[in-house]
Amino acid sequence: MENSNATPLFRKVAVMGAGAVGSFYGAMLARAGHQVTLIGRPAHVQAIQRDGLKLEMGGQMHTVRMDAQSDPAAVAGADLVLCCVKSGDTEAAALQMAPHLGADTLLMSLQNGVDNAATLARHVPCRVVPTVVYVAVALGAPGTVRHFGRGDLAIGALPGGTQSSVPEWPTLQTLVDFFASAQVPVRIVPDVAVELWTKLLVNCAYNAISALAQMPYARLAALADIRGLQQDIVHEVIAVAAASGVSLPLQPSLDAVAKIAAGMPQQLSSTAQDMARRKPSEIDHLNGFIARRGRELGVPTPVNQALHALVKLVESGYEAP
Amino acid sequence: MENSNATPLFRKVAVMGAGAVGSFYGAMLARAGHQVTLIGRPAHVQAIQRDGLKLEMGGQMHTVRMDAQSDPAAVAGADLVLCCVKSGDTEAAALQMAPHLGADTLLMSLQNGVDNAATLARHVPCRVVPTVVYVAVALGAPGTVRHFGRGDLAIGALPGGTQSSVPEWPTLQTLVDFFASAQVPVRIVPDVAVELWTKLLVNCAYNAISALAQMPYARLAALADIRGLQQDIVHEVIAVAAASGVSLPLQPSLDAVAKIAAGMPQQLSSTAQDMARRKPSEIDHLNGFIARRGRELGVPTPVNQALHALVKLVESGYEAP
Numbered sequence: 001m002e003n004s005n006a007t008p009l010f011r012k013v014a015v016m017g018a019g020a021v022g023s024f025y026g027a028m029l030a031r032a033g034h035q036v037t038l039i040g041r042p043a044h045v046q047a048i049q050r051d052g053l054k055l056e057m058g059g060q061m062h063t064v065r066m067d068a069q070s071d072p073a074a075v076a077g078a079d080l081v082l083c084c085v086k087s088g089d090t091e092a093a094a095l096q097m098a099p100h101l102g103a104d105t106l107l108m109s110l111q112n113g114v115d116n117a118a119t120l121a122r123h124v125p126c127r128v129v130p131t132v133v134y135v136a137v138a139l140g141a142p143g144t145v146r147h148f149g150r151g152d153l154a155i156g157a158l159p160g161g162t163q164s165s166v167p168e169w170p171t172l173q174t175l176v177d178f179f180a181s182a183q184v185p186v187r188i189v190p191d192v193a194v195e196l197w198t199k200l201l202v203n204c205a206y207n208a209i210s211a212l213a214q215m216p217y218a219r220l221a222a223l224a225d226i227r228g229l230q231q232d233i234v235h236e237v238i239a240v241a242a243a244s245g246v247s248l249p250l251q252p253s254l255d256a257v258a259k260i261a262a263g264m265p266q267q268l269s270s271t272a273q274d275m276a277r278r279k280p281s282e283i284d285h286l287n288g289f290i291a292r293r294g295r296e297l298g299v300p301t302p303v304n305q306a307l308h309a310l311v312k313l314v315e316s317g318y319e320a321p
Numbered sequence: 322m323e324n325s326n327a328t329p330l331f332r333k334v335a336v337m338g339a340g341a342v343g344s345f346y347g348a349m350l351a352r353a354g355h356q357v358t359l360i361g362r363p364a365h366v367q368a369i370q371r372d373g374l375k376l377e378m379g380g381q382m383h384t385v386r387m388d389a390q391s392d393p394a395a396v397a398g399a400d401l402v403l404c405c406v407k408s409g410d411t412e413a414a415a416l417q418m419a420p421h422l423g424a425d426t427l428l429m430s431l432q433n434g435v436d437n438a439a440t441l442a443r444h445v446p447c448r449v450v451p452t453v454v455y456v457a458v459a460l461g462a463p464g465t466v467r468h469f470g471r472g473d474l475a476i477g478a479l480p481g482g483t484q485s486s487v488p489e490w491p492t493l494q495t496l497v498d499f500f501a502s503a504q505v506p507v508r509i510v511p512d513v514a515v516e517l518w519t520k521l522l523v524n525c526a527y528n529a530i531s532a533l534a535q536m537p538y539a540r541l542a543a544l545a546d547i548r549g550l551q552q553d554i555v556h557e558v559i560a561v562a563a564a565s566g567v568s569l570p571l572q573p574s575l576d577a578v579a580k581i582a583a584g585m586p587q588q589l590s591s592t593a594q595d596m597a598r599r600k601p602s603e604i605d606h607l608n609g610f611i612a613r614r615g616r617e618l619g620v621p622t623p624v625n626q627a628l629h630a631l632v633k634l635v636e637s638g639y640e641a642p
Contacts, residue, residue: 212533213634223637225630232623302553303623309546310631313534316544 009178010106011035014078016093018044018068020137021110022084023145025184027055030066032182037067037074045070047143056140057147072096080106080178083120087113087285094123101126106167106175110153112203113285114196114246117158121165129167129175131155132195136267149264152185156192159246193246198256201237201248203269203286205230205257208307210269211283212314214276218265221258229303230257233287236301240290243297271311278318283311330499331427332356335399337414339365339389341458342431343405344466346505348376351387353503358388358395366391368464377461378468393417401427401499404441408434408606415444422447427488427496431474433524434606435517435567438479442486450488450496452476453516457588470585473506477513480567514567519577522558522569524590524607526551526578529628531590532604533635535597539586542579550624551578554608557622561611564618592632599639604632 015026018040030036030053038048048068055062067074075081075097085093090111101107105126109117110133117130132155136148155175157166169188176186189195209220209229220226234257238248260267274281284292288308294301336347339361351357351374359369369389376383388395396402396418406414411432422428426447430438431454438451453476457469476496478487490509497507510516530541530550541547555578559569581588595602605613609629615622 209631209634212631213638215634215638219637220634223630223634225626226634229627229630232627303627305546306550306553306624306627309544309550310530310533313530313536313541313544313547316540317534317536 009174009181010078010080012078013037013080013082014075015039015082015084016072016075016097017083017085017089019084019086020139020145021133021135022082023053023139024055024135024137024147024151025082025084025110026066027053027062027064027145028151028182028184029179030064031055031062034182035067037069037078039069039072039074042070043142044068044139047141051143054140054144055147056144073100076100078105080108080175082108082110083116084110086282087111087116088282090116090119091123094120098124106171108155108175112199112282113289114193114200114244115289118160121158121162126165127167127171128158128165129155129172130158130192130196132189132192132199136264138273152187153179154187154189154192154195156189156195159191159193194248197237197241197246197248198253200286200289201234201241201253202256202260204237204290204304204307205233206260207269207271207281208283208287208311210267211271211275211281212307212310214268214272216266216268217261221261221265232303233307236294236299236304237290239299240294240297240301243299244293275311275314280315280318281311283308283315287311330495330502331401333399334358334401334403335396336360336403336405337393337396337418338404338406338410340405340407341460341466342454342456343403344374344460345376345456345458345468345472346403346405346431347387348374348383348385348466349472349503349505350500351385352376352383355503356388358390358399360390360393360395363391364463365389365460368462372464375461375465376468377465394421397421399426401429401496403429403431404437405431407603408432408437409603411437411440412444415441419445427492429476429496433520433603434610435514435521435565436610439481442479442483447486448488448492449479449486450476450493451479451513451517453510453513453520457585459594473508474500475508475510475513475516477510477516480512480514515569518558518562518567518569519574521607521610522555522562522574523577523581525558525611525625525628526554527581528590528592528602529604529608529632531588532592532596532602533628533631535589535593537587537589538582542582542586553624554628557615557620557625558611560620561615561618561622564620565614596632596635601636601639602632604629604636608632 013036015022018038026038045068052063052065108129108131110131121128135151179186271281287304290304334357336343339359347357347359366389373384373386429450429452431452442449456472500507592602608625611625
């Protein structure tokens with residue numbers, strides 16, 4: 001599908017945080033002819049500058065020539081920015097980008113966690129679009145990203161955002177059209193907060209357990225005791241969401257958890273992959289977020305606390321002799 | 322110290338289950354000149370028959386010549402039997418021993434868990450002495466046992482036992498004297514159930530966590546989140562104990578947990594050692610026992626359930642390709 005407009009919807013796109021997710025979406029847009037700058041770590045950036053980005057997808061290796069920089073100031077001039085940094089880096093990224101973003105820039109948060117769009121909105125002068133990412137990708141060697149499945153996005157209005165920070169419906173539809181030109185399906189959802197919380201809930205139910213046992217999702221689902229543990233996790237997340245003003249329905253939440261093991265039986269969680277590489281994970285923003293938010297709101301979350309503590313314990317050994 | 326009686330207090334001792342604990346106490350008694358038969362697995366038994374039991378203790382290797390058999394019928398004729406099988410094997414061991422035990426035999430349960438003495442008492446015709454074991458030992462090569470610390474025992478009356486199954490005070494004092502002849506300190510405690518539950522509580526607070534992270538106790542205690550997790554575990558165990566009719570005081574229980582990390586900083590739990598060797602652990606009788614008993618009694622134990630489920634998940638991988 002080609003961009004049917006005479007002028008492109010967005011003339012310049014920047015991707016802040018060229019990890020697996022950022023590199024994938026950046027490459028998809030660049031392949032469709034859009035001007036995209038990836039902003040990432042030096043080794044990755046240098047490989048892309050030298051050889052283009054290598055996108056392994058559908059059994060083929062695609063070479064995508066595109067701009068890559070390591071300085072966050074490279075967001076300057078972009079009218080669309082995809083923020084793809086890990087949740088722990090959101091505030092720092094916002095502060096680095098803010099001086100270079102105009103009021104008309106559109107900033108999408110393609111991140112896990114339910115708070116990132118709000119965190120960005122506190123620091124940047126432009127509109128922020130919370131985006132739920134459904135893709136299985138991983139970085140390979142520098143300059144290389146591998147796609148395993150899906151790639152669709154869901155977007156909506158920033159929950160609780162100020163008027164100036166919330167994009168209107170026509171703007172969201174513009175994003176749908178723009179990504180459609182790059183074969184990336186985007187849904188506009190009425191309550192993006194529910195969708196972000198549901199993704200968080202699913203991640204809370206799988207990531208730490210898969211990491212601690214170093215086992216794929218089907219192995220978790222095979223044990224009744226683990227399915228029971230996941231239900232305890234779901235109940236705690238729903239209670240914390242409710243206290244945060246987001247109502248998650250129980251049975252669909254449980255179904256969403258069950259569906260993942262059936263749909264991605266061989267998947268190891270990102271936390272499991274980080275642990276296998278002795279790399280700090282996003283656990284502070286998964287079970288750790290639920291534990292922290294639960295404490296703030298007076299909602300007991302003993303199981304999320306336990307899983308968070310166990311992953312932190314393993315991670316405390318990475319620096320050790 | 323020598324046995325001061327003209328006739329020995331017990332003429333023949335049998336040890337049912339010559340693992341690390343059974344082999345250690347059997348060897349201590351045999352070294353003191355008592356007649357002891359170890360009953361264990363063929364490889365261990367054959368090594369002992371051939372070369373004697375090798376006891377590595379205090380930087381020295383002691384060779385202890387003693388009887389060893391692999392048939393449980395070898396308890397026949399013993400007037401003192403130490404039951405040292407894992408908790409999961411207690412009922413089977415009781416059924417195997419029962420035909421060979423007389424009414425005057427004294428059967429000590431040197432096992433973890435709070436139910437083993439009662440389980441034994443249901444199947445054997447003799448008196449049963451619940452015994453709390455405080456020793457750090459490990460099996461080495463077949464025929465070899467290594468001692469790392471302590472070695473004392475606590476004994477008491479079987480809680481809730483029938484009159485015929487409960488030893489009187491003079492009998493308990495006889496055990497103190499007998500073990501004293503082998504340099505094994507034995508305390509008679511007024512409420513052995515509290516002592517067994519406290520040991521269980523400490524094991525619940527360390528074993529699974531140390532196993533999942535493969536880390537020694539000091540590393541666990543170094544993280545505030547793990548200390549918080551251990552407190553959650555303690556509260557759940559105390560609630561289950563209370564519902565079981567055993568009153569555990571909170572602060573001494575928390576102190577007992579804290580003391581272990583300070584006293585044995587480099588210790589890996591037995592569950593951690595089993596996991597490292599991909600060998601099924603006693604977790605069903607530690608956090609798994611609390612979870613099961615909690616369900617029976619309507620006491621919520623989400624954290625013990627979670628730890629039990631996680632260890633079972635890891636163990637479910639041992640048979641896999």
